[in-house]
């Protein structure tokens with residue numbers, strides 16, 4: 001509220017409010033007060049110039065032009081607003097249709113909008129005016145339809161920017177349908193810029209309307225708006241210029257009122273920044289108490305997973321044949337440098353890779369259900385109940401326009417059929433279980449009122465609203481400070497112990513993964529290059545890349561005078577994966593074969609796989625001769 005007051009006190013705010021109030025007052029009271037004066041015919045005062053009796057002179061029937069301009073405010077502003085409303089409604093429908101319609105139909109709509117946007121608005125309005133016929137209805141429809149394409153384009157662009165946010169992905173994982181996703185999560189977050197644009201658009205519609213009436217294809221006699229009065233006045237501009245200037249000034253002032261108001265709203269909206277909060281006090285970390293991985297059917301089975309994207313020069317495949325399984329209750333860490341494909345692997349396993357991305361796999365089963373061949377509608381329930389996602393940035397994981405409690409409760413309402421009241425009770429229970437203090441009060445707060453660590457815990461609570469079998473945490477602690485990181489990791493370990501959910505923890509930080517997980521998958525350039533128990537990481541890692549990742553982690557013996565260690569070179573771009581082993585040009589042990597043939601991920605022991613032609617094997621650690629590493633896993 002204070003933001004509004006502050007902007008209202010600026011010259012922009014004052015002029016916008018004054019002009020708009022005057023305009024609205026005129027539109028409401030003008031016809032009531034001055035209709036009679038405006039329609040009174042004075043045969044002895046025909047086509048007179050300005051005088052004390054008639055400030056802007058009179059028209060061909062001796063009617064007072066000044067009063068007619070005042071009375072015309074209602075029709076001029078009313079029709080412009082009606083046309084804007086039509087444009088906004090149709091534009092928003094067209095702009096959001098591609099998100100809910102089948103892909104092909106959606107593309108057609110987008111193409112049609114793009115073509116329509118390319119035509120100048122007034123030309124379109126003239127075109128529609130001819131189709132709908134001369135008159136007020138035709139002009140309103142014409143201007144409304146001519147405004148719609150640019151609005152649709154704006155809505156599409158804004159929706160696309162919101163669709164990529166984590167809270168939309170979270171809602172999709174929670175099984176929220178497309179339409180609901182649109183109405184609950186996308187539209188509320190693009191509402192403000194749309195309103196700002198609509199306000200400014202109303203000014204443009206007013207001008208367009210005046211233009212059509214001026215040309216004689218808008219409002220028809222005996223009705224009159226500013227455009228019509230302008231047209232009539234223009235025919236006598238050399239005799240009585242005030243007759244044309246009056247309605248002209250009215251159009252300019254009304255357009256200015258709408259534009260200034262739009263600018264004022266834009267200034268208020270642009271000022272919005274969430275209030276920063278300070279994180280909760282640190283708590284000491286405890287080692288994981290989770291049980292050893294259970295045997296039996298895996299909760300996630302991935303075989304030869306590939307994720308590709310089309311580019312102008314061909315397909316790009318950032319994930320190139322990844323195979324692994326995650327057993328119930330197991331914690332699997334995925335490490336690797338930026339761009340190695342960790343996130344895409346997790347997204348593919350949650351069916352969250354967006355078109356035009358293409359996911360293929362020999363097998364991609366979640367809880368025994370093949371994700372690639374099961375219809376989305378059927379999967380929604382399964383994933384919503386059994387899969388929880390925790391994203392990197394807790395700031396973008398929640399819809400900023402909705403209270404936290406509602407966002408969590410939605411999951412329970414959707415999947416457990418709980419009533420609103422029970423869902424809220426469950427929300428409070430879950431927020432308490434992840435140690436959000438004063439959970440009942442907090443449930444009524446908005447995301448920006450939570451600290452970063454608390455938001456991340458609330459995200460975990462959201463995953464726990466059902467009983468997840470798998471929690472996928474993608475860099476859940478990257479944006480948090482060190483002490484809060486510990487709390488979140490500890491919480492994940494506790495969730496695992498309490499619910500027996502499996503956890504896939506994606507991280508840049510090999511130390512975090514080794515402390516939190518049972519098993520570590522090391523990824524490089526879209527492939528798993530090593531898969532080994534976390535307890536063996538420091539003693540038995542064989543891939544030179546894994547060793548290099550471990551070597552650059554500073555420890556207590558690291559010389560602080562020296563710069564921190566780095567792995568020389570850079571990982572290859574997905575578009576430039578070299579022949580042979582992708583790590584060869586950075587590998588100190590690379591030989592000729594490494595540069596020509598890509599090594600397979602082969603089994604070293606039952607729990608250890610490595611993809612390397614020259615694995616680093618300390619004599620004392622050898623369990624099997626390298627020659628026996630023959631079984632191909634993926």
Ligand SMILES: Nc1ncnc2c1ncn2[C@@H]1O[C@H](COP(=O)(O)OP(=O)(O)OP(=O)(O)O)[C@@H](O)[C@H]1O
Pocket residue numbers: 309316318336337338339340341342343344345357508574
């Ligand atoms: N929608 C997309 N279109 C094209 N390329 C993409 C797309 N999404 C990801 N990529 C590319 O795929 C590669 C792997 O991305 P991914 O996000 O999985 O890496 P990551 O290992 O999780 O990295 P980070 O740790 O930085 O998140 C990157 O090179 C990225 O540029």
